[in-house]
Amino acid sequence: MARIPLPEPADMGPRHRAQYERFPSHLTRTLTVMDPRLSEALPETANALRASALAPAWREGAILRVAALTGSAYERLQHLDQARRHWSDEQVAAIETTAGGDRSALPIGFARLLDLVDLLVPGLPVPDDVLAAVRRTLDDRELVTLIVLVGHYLTVARLTTVLDVDLDPVPDPWTREH
Known part of the structure; x- marks a missing residue:
């Protein structure tokens, strides 16, 4: 049970109710505690990130890594099926192994991306060599998108x-915008 009371859909105002109907989840109920302008910002950012040029496999892999590093079972539940569309079980295990794991099953460019995610989540400085390695794989737009993606998740x-x-009882199928 959540540590704060979450609004019931029947008690939500029209904007929050519409938001909940787009993504009926406990996360949406949590967001609707805020002013609608704020609560709508998170799903709009997620929609924009899903539509970005960042490869879906890399996006979902980065989200799983954030979930692993933060211990977010909720985030993992919502994105594991999406990640499995692109990654094998062995690769998912490598993505979710957070301390000195074997990344040989992953494409080298994506492994370098995980090096960056590992620094971004705890807010550590990013050394020039790590950034340079990621920039050999991602263009500037994708790099900025990745940084925003990590911050969002x-x-x-x-x-x-x-x-x-x-x-939530089941993950969202992600077949429409939230």
Whole structure:
């Protein structure tokens, strides 16, 4: 049970209710505690990130890495099926192994991307060599998108872990915008 009371859909105002109907989840219920302008910003960012030029496999792999580094079971539940569309079980295990794991099953460019994610999540400085390695794979637009993606899903992870948001019964199929 969440550490704060979450609004019931029947008690939501029209904007929040519409938001909930687009993505009926415990995360959406959590977001609707805020002003609608703020609560709508997170799903709009997620929609934009999904539509970005960053490869879906790399996007979902980075999200799984953020979930692993933050212990966000909620984020993992919502993105594991999406990641499995692109990554084998062995590769998912490598993505989710957070301390000195074997990354040989992963494409080298993606392994370098994980090096960057590993620094971004705890807010550590990013050495020039790590950034240079990622820039050999991602263009500037993809790099900036990746940094925003990590920040976005770090926010989701913090919301769901700090507030102990219940897992949804099933993950969203991600067939429409939220």
